[in-house]
Amino acid sequence: MKKRLLCLLLPAAFAVSPTHAAVFSSFGGEHDAVESGSEILFGPESFAGVFDFTLGTESLVTFTGASTLPMLGFGLFDASDSLVSGTIFSPTTYETSFTSVTLDAGDYYYAPVFPTGGSMFSSYSFESYVTAVPEPETYALFLAGIGMLGYAAQRRMRGDA
Incomplete structure (x- = not known):
């Protein structure tokens, strides 16, 4: 009798419970490469x-x-809640919606902008990539190395080596 009552009440309890969203994230702390x-x-x-x-x-x-959703505005915000960059996601944009921006060190977050909601089983997903911006000294060393390779090639062509 108790099992039968439980079998009847359990689905009813889930039916009246509030709906919710599932959020899946690999974010937390320092941004990894992906x-x-x-x-x-x-x-x-x-x-x-x-x-x-x-x-x-x-x-x-x-x-x-x-x-x-047919259209979902998605944004990148800084610590003061200012929109830094944004894009529109749709069912066909995963390969074409790349948005790039150079950011200083600091705290940031991603969040949907509009519409703020959707129907049952509405969803979005995204990936974020980070690449360190090279320091000016890196470019100077690169150019010096290319110059030395050119000098060595010129000497070899003349037969000075």
């Missing part, structure tokens, strides 16, 4: 995913993504 995030709505509600990260040095940040 991070990813996604969110799925299990009812008509608002997206709640915020993906925080920190940059230790000046870096080139590139992100791309897609959404099941």
Whole structure:
């Protein structure tokens, strides 16, 4: 009798429980070379995913993504909640929505901008890539090395070696 009652009440309890969203994220702390995030709505509600990260040095940040919604505005924000960069995700944009921006060291986050919600099983996913911006000294060393290779090739052509 108790099992039968439990079998009847358990589905009813889940049916009246509030819907929620599932957020999946590899973010947290210092941004690795590649991070990813996604969110799925299990009812008509608002997206709640915020993906925080920190940059230790000046870096080139590139992100791309897609959404099941016809259009989802997605943004990169700084610590003062100012929009730094943004793009539009749709079901076909995962390969074409690359957005790149050079950022100083500091705290940043990604979040959906508009619409703030969707129907049941609406979702989005994205990837974020970080590449360190080379220091000016790196370029100077690179050019000096190319110059020395040119000098060595010229000497070899003349037979001075």
